[in-house]
Amino acid sequence: MNKLMLGNAAFARGLYEAGCTFVSSYPGTPSTEVTEEAAKYDEMYAEWAPNEKVAMEAALGASIAGARSFCGMKHVGLNVAADPLYTAGYTGVNAGMVICVADDPGMHSSQNEQDSRHHAIASKVCMVEPSDSQECKEFTKAAFELSEQYDTPVIVRMTTRVAHSQSIVELNDRVDNGLKEYKKDISKFVMMPGNAIRRHPIVEDKLRRLAEFSETSPLNKVEYNDTRIGVITSGICYQYAKEALGDKASYLKLGIVVPMPEKLIKDFAAKVDKLYVIEELDPVIENHCKALGIEVIGKELFGMCGEIFQSGVAEKILGEKKEVVSFDEPVPPRPPAMCAGCPHRGLFYCLSKLGVYVSGDIGCYTLGAAAPLCAMDTTICMGASISALHGYNKVRGKDSEKKSVAVIGDSTFMHSGMTGLVNVAYNASNTVTIILDNSITGMTGHQQNPTTGKNLKGDPAAAVNLEELCRSIGIKSVRVADPYNMAQTEKIIKEELEKDGPSVIISRRPCALLKYVKHNPPLKCDKDKCVGCKQCLKIGCPAISIHNGKMEIDHTLCVGCGICKEMCKLGAIGE
Amino acid sequence: METKSIMIVGVGGQGSLLASRIIGNVLQSQGFDVKLSEVHGMSQRGGSVVTYVKYGDKVYSPVVQKGEADIIISFEQLEAARYVEFLKKGGHIVTSTQSIDPMPVITGAAVYPEDVIGKLKAKGIDVIAADALTLAEQAGTAKASNVVLMGVVSKKMDFDREVWIKALEECVPAKFLELNKKAFELGEQAAV
Numbered sequence: 001m002n003k004l005m006l007g008n009a010a011f012a013r014g015l016y017e018a019g020c021t022f023v024s025s026y027p028g029t030p031s032t033e034v035t036e037e038a039a040k041y042d043e044m045y046a047e048w049a050p051n052e053k054v055a056m057e058a059a060l061g062a063s064i065a066g067a068r069s070f071c072g073m074k075h076v077g078l079n080v081a082a083d084p085l086y087t088a089g090y091t092g093v094n095a096g097m098v099i100c101v102a103d104d105p106g107m108h109s110s111q112n113e114q115d116s117r118h119h120a121i122a123s124k125v126c127m128v129e130p131s132d133s134q135e136c137k138e139f140t141k142a143a144f145e146l147s148e149q150y151d152t153p154v155i156v157r158m159t160t161r162v163a164h165s166q167s168i169v170e171l172n173d174r175v176d177n178g179l180k181e182y183k184k185d186i187s188k189f190v191m192m193p194g195n196a197i198r199r200h201p202i203v204e205d206k207l208r209r210l211a212e213f214s215e216t217s218p219l220n221k222v223e224y225n226d227t228r229i230g231v232i233t234s235g236i237c238y239q240y241a242k243e244a245l246g247d248k249a250s251y252l253k254l255g256i257v258v259p260m261p262e263k264l265i266k267d268f269a270a271k272v273d274k275l276y277v278i279e280e281l282d283p284v285i286e287n288h289c290k291a292l293g294i295e296v297i298g299k300e301l302f303g304m305c306g307e308i309f310q311s312g313v314a315e316k317i318l319g320e321k322k323e324v325v326s327f328d329e330p331v332p333p334r335p336p337a338m339c340a341g342c343p344h345r346g347l348f349y350c351l352s353k354l355g356v357y358v359s360g361d362i363g364c365y366t367l368g369a370a371a372p373l374c375a376m377d378t379t380i381c382m383g384a385s386i387s388a389l390h391g392y393n394k395v396r397g398k399d400s401e402k403k404s405v406a407v408i409g410d411s412t413f414m415h416s417g418m419t420g421l422v423n424v425a426y427n428a429s430n431t432v433t434i435i436l437d438n439s440i441t442g443m444t445g446h447q448q449n450p451t452t453g454k455n456l457k458g459d460p461a462a463a464v465n466l467e468e469l470c471r472s473i474g475i476k477s478v479r480v481a482d483p484y485n486m487a488q489t490e491k492i493i494k495e496e497l498e499k500d501g502p503s504v505i506i507s508r509r510p511c512a513l514l515k516y517v518k519h520n521p522p523l524k525c526d527k528d529k530c531v532g533c534k535q536c537l538k539i540g541c542p543a544i545s546i547h548n549g550k551m552e553i554d555h556t557l558c559v560g561c562g563i564c565k566e567m568c569k570l571g572a573i574g575e
Numbered sequence: 576m577e578t579k580s581i582m583i584v585g586v587g588g589q590g591s592l593l594a595s596r597i598i599g600n601v602l603q604s605q606g607f608d609v610k611l612s613e614v615h616g617m618s619q620r621g622g623s624v625v626t627y628v629k630y631g632d633k634v635y636s637p638v639v640q641k642g643e644a645d646i647i648i649s650f651e652q653l654e655a656a657r658y659v660e661f662l663k664k665g666g667h668i669v670t671s672t673q674s675i676d677p678m679p680v681i682t683g684a685a686v687y688p689e690d691v692i693g694k695l696k697a698k699g700i701d702v703i704a705a706d707a708l709t710l711a712e713q714a715g716t717a718k719a720s721n722v723v724l725m726g727v728v729s730k731k732m733d734f735d736r737e738v739w740i741k742a743l744e745e746c747v748p749a750k751f752l753e754l755n756k757k758a759f760e761l762g763e764q765a766a767v
């Protein structure tokens with residue numbers, strides 16, 4: 001049977017067909033749907049872990065126990081999980097272990113453009129890279145085989161365009177592998193120096209054997225057409241190259257990207273006149289070729305930043321550019337904005353009004369940095385808001401302590417904000433932390449987390465009580481505010497900033513996009529009362545605009561949250 | 576057959592993912608190789624969103640680039656203008672007449688251009704504009720404006736009506752099916 005499938009869904013299908021039984025992940029665009037789709041198969045246990053490190057350790061544990069296991073994450077998530085990964089490279093596996101890491105060339109939904117192939121090289125594990133949905137499924141299955149054959153975790157590298165494109169996939173049946181026997185093996189699984197010293201040469205030998213396998217593996221494909229142009233590529237760039245160059249070039253498509261073959265590349269290079277390496281982000285294949293003494297053209301032509309596309313290949317290699325029709329006037333940009341009714345809006349308006357330093361974090365609320373609110377000073381990585389504000393306040397002292405807050409979402413707080421808050425309490429930081437509890441992981445598309453009371457499958461689960469958690473780690477002042485009530489929220493922030501000692505404010509209101517949230521009827525503007533003062537525009541609500549000098553509310557967007565009503569001193573806004 | 580390209584553009588939250596799934600279903604049922612490319616995550620939050628649909632005997636890249644689109648389906652006027660450079664010479668634009676001010680226009684930092692559709696037509700482009708929002712509300716909900724536009728675009732593609740209806744049946748939850756069929760029909764009528 002053939003089915004049009006998202007790359008991530010095909011990946012999940014690969015897990016299913018390969019007989020994987022354990023899935024643990026943390027959501028992150030563009031990797032999230034692999035795990036969401038995996039959860040739809042009853043044959044696989046699937047869970048959201050609080051962060052990627054926990055997910056990877058759980059998956060390794062399941063592999064040691066004898067089950068084919070999986071963990072998935074976005075590229076920056078692999079940084080969090082790097083610690084177990086680098087040691088898993090040494091311990092190896094029992095049953096196969098596959099890791100999805102999704103890179104985001106072009107940064108559609110990320111804070112950096114890092115290339116995860118470096119992690120695979122540094123952690124001495126194998127990495128494969130599919131280029132369409134069919135390969136997502138097949139490579140995942142092959143990855144389990146490689147994992148067991150070479151005793152190593154195997155990473156399947158996705159990129160946004162592979163993860164979030166749909167193409168046709170041929171479905172196969174599932175193979176049930178059962179549970180492999182667990183044999184106690186201290187020298188293999190207890191990584192203390194004496195054992196690790198003996199493991200390292202085994203790891204190096206594993207890589208050598210894998211490289212040897214890659215010389216003849218069907219995952220690497222050579223395709224000879226016109227040999228005046230040769231292209232070495234992998235993943236989505238193969239598709240771009242094929243579309244732009246067709247039969248005008250010959251191709252070496254690498255399916256195994258770590259470790260790479262030598263002879264295969266040398267033989268291919270010898271048969272073509274001019275050799276290009278087409279790869280997004282860093283020159284990993286290019287540097288490998290150059291280290292082999294092969295002359296290639298790569299980054300000097302395509303650059304390090306962003307995506308390449310078929311247009312980039314056609315332009316840089318063939319000098320061809322398509323004819324275009326342009327719009328003659330400037331088209332205003334349309335950046336993402338907080339949704340109408342977003343509970344974060346009220347809080348960020350208060351912060352913007354108070355003019356405080358805001359140490360930000362990763363989530364929908366990062367949009368608090370956008371105009372007109374502009375209420376954010378820093379955003380670094382998951383969990384950094386609290387720890388970075390601690391450092392900021394320690395060196396600037398009283399001067400900043402009364403004028404600064406950290407903002408962090410419920411899921412991000414669970415991920416890695418908690419440890420920062422422990423540091424705040426433990427090292428007596430005079431720091432105000434605001435936890436934005438919208439009852440869901442919002443940005444990645446509504447995933448459950450340890451605070452929501454539901455698990456990945458939607459079944460009831462233990463819910464972390466944020467108030468009790470904060471108190472138990474030593475935060476004496478913990479208060480709850482409703483961000484739809486801006487006057488109350490502002491008052492609480494001011495009071496907490498005045499206090500000495502660490503404090504936490506929980507800004508609590510469910511995401512307006514949650515299905516169970518009941519909305520009020522859309523609000524209307526009384527045109528007779530409106531004087532066009534534009535006060536209501538200061539909250540940056542996408543449902544509000546000014547036409548012919550009067551405020552207008554888009555009834556298809558407005559959910560009646562009432563924040564704008566609080567802004568209007570003339571009482572022009574009502575039901 | 577040479578690969579054909581369609582772009583669906585709009586504002587995050589307008590339902591472009593369902594539209595691409597309906598078209599994808601239609602194309603797959605006709606035996607084409609099909610690729611769809613979507614954007615998830617941050618830009619879905621009210622930002623400008625693009626979905627690519629490509630079909631033919633063998634499709635390689637899942638994305639559409641400047642000068643390549645045979646059809647641009649736009650859920651919002653300004654987005655049609657934003658992506659017009661992606662249109663192939665002789666390509667068609669199917670657009671909703673709806674306009675949604677982007678944040679820089681709301682804050683006064685930018686101006687929403689006037690008569691976008693007229694200006695696109697003046698370029699010699701075949702533009703079909705339909706008041707998809709009003710038609711969708713007539714069918715029962717503003718949310719069905721994506722399906723209204725599917726009705727419009729079905730008139731620009733050479734597939735039987737039954738194929739589209741079957742795709743609707745497979746892509747839309749049963750309880751909203753009648754409503755969406757009505758929306759599709761209103762779109763077809765608006766295309767004439």
